[in-house]
């Protein structure tokens with residue numbers, strides 16, 4: 001008799017939360033080992049990410065009452081200020097995880113021995129995490145700030161300054177989180193034309209975190225899939241990290257349930273690897289546009305060179321099969337006609 005499908009999830013972030021919800025809905029037996037770590041103080045969720053989470057958790061009320069961001073202002077390189085409409089919400093990671101947990105059907109158990117059929121590695125901090133290819137070394141800080149009367153509390157702002165970049169994400173009508181890369185926020189604010197006048201003093205620090213793109217050297221293997229930031233970590237300047245974590249969770253769970261769909265288990269692993277490589281390449285290309293045009297100082301040149309190193313690394317990754325032999329139909333994987 002075939003062994004019943006069982007999944008072990010390592011992780012406690014959005015990717016793990018989505019895997020739990022998707023496996024519970026598919027009535028797959030799973031257990032989860034959370035990974036204690038500091039929580040991200042605030043994430044801005046794009047309309048596409050809100051819509052993905054709404055689908056995964058089958059709940060329309062996940063984002064009720066959250067602070068809205070309606071405009072995106074960008075002052076970059078030698079260009080003029082550009083204003084675009086936006087439709088994002090801002091939420092602390094802790095609050096988001098609380099809402100996702102409340103929307104998950106209770107099904108978690110203990111996977112019986114022998115070991116689970118699949119392990120989904122959705123944390124870089126618990127056992128089984130893969131070493132990462134790192135493109136650059138760009139620490140960034142997150143600091144809570146008070147907004148001045150000049151600030152638009154429903155606009156997020158990105159600004160390139162000679163020493164780095166600033167990203168202001170309003171989290172209420174009076175406060176915002178200021179992400180700063182390239183130097184201390186006080187120094188970069190001193191170089192800023194757009195964000196500086198909106199900030200009325202720095203308050204609590206939300207810590208420092210690596211902001212350069214990273215990708216796991218091994219994204220998957222027999223019975224094992226890396227997912228979320230354990231697979232790929234995105235530069236928060238131009239990455240929709242949460243949206244990618246949700247998409248990877250959908251794909252990882254679909255792969256665990258796709259036995260019989262593929263010609264061989266290896267075929268499915270190549271599909272997973274190729275889709276993640278493709279998302280990472282798009283992210284590097286997007287980063288390159290920003291870092292090639294943000295400034296001319298040595299800091300900007302070094303960031304751009306690191307992204308180009310990433311693009312060269314991507315260019316030599318080889319696959320024995322093409323992408324696109326499978327597609328997602330809802331949350332299940334199926335073969336394409338070709």
Ligand SMILES: Cc1cc2nc3c(=O)[nH]c(=O)nc-3n(C[C@H](O)[C@H](O)[C@H](O)COP(=O)(O)OP(=O)(O)OC[C@H]3O[C@@H](n4cnc5c(N)ncnc54)[C@H](O)[C@@H]3O)c2cc1C
Nearest residue numbers: 013014015016037043044123209228229236240241242245
């Ligand atoms: C300061 C900051 C701001 C961000 N802003 C946005 C945003 O506005 N919109 C968006 O979509 N995404 C944003 N992200 C990225 C987003 O948080 C992650 O892509 C997402 O949470 C990944 O989910 P996961 O389940 O894979 O997380 P996990 O792998 O559980 O990790 C979640 C986050 O915590 C970080 N982390 C993991 N371990 C540690 C540790 N030991 N110490 C400190 N940090 C750790 C990771 O780099 C990751 O960003 C931001 C990340 C950071 C750090």
